[in-house]
Amino acid sequence: MDNIAKLIFKNKRAKTENLLKTGFQKRGQQFVRQQPLLNQAFTLTVTVTLPDTILTELIDNETKQPYTLHLNANNTGDFVAKVREAYTNVLKTIATESFETDIFQTTQAHLLIQTCRKNYGDELEFLWQKFPENAIWRRSDTKKWYALLMKISKRKLGLDSDDLVTIVDFRLTAKQHDQLIDNQTFFPGYHMNKQHWFTVILDGSIPDTDLLQFLQTSYELAH
Structure with missing residues (x-):
């Protein structure tokens, strides 16, 4: 994925039904x-x-060859700028119409999101503009x-690693x-x-059944 696409599709997840509605054709395991x-x-x-x-x-x-000049930010000139702008606008439209925001991409994060929606009717709230990965x-x-x-980072939990992980806090x-x-x-x-x-940490280190019980207990404690 080029740098323009990486920025546009960061924390995005494709939805099959939306891809099909917006002109994508299914070809095997891919949508084109x-x-x-x-x-x-x-x-x-x-x-x-x-x-x-x-x-x-x-x-x-005209040449039937791949064009890539627009992908290098150092390439300037009116024509390259027009290509880059048109390319960017198309990808932004696809990201908006065919993808959904998916900041928390682990299986257990999805489980919690689905459970809160189904059992309590609650959706994640993103309260901090400066911290878009907190909800x-x-x-x-x-x-x-x-x-x-x-x-x-795991290091913020006192672990000897800078790996980025998804965590959940419960009461x-x-x-x-x-x-x-x-x-x-x-x-703590x-x-x-x-x-x-x-x-x-939502990495499977605790079973799903325990995770959902912690969620229910935390919900009850917030009475």
């Missing part, structure tokens, strides 16, 4: 869309492999938070606090009151 660019001067082919792999090819219709759930009746999703009882916190799998609440919240 072709369209003219700049008054038929070019043909742009966009190939999507679910969930989030995007490949593009821009062909100069919360709150009860609709009490307006109290019961979980937070974030992407942080917990005093008894849970004494039993759970081990700073390996269960951590990150950015929250460490006596009343705890953190886990």
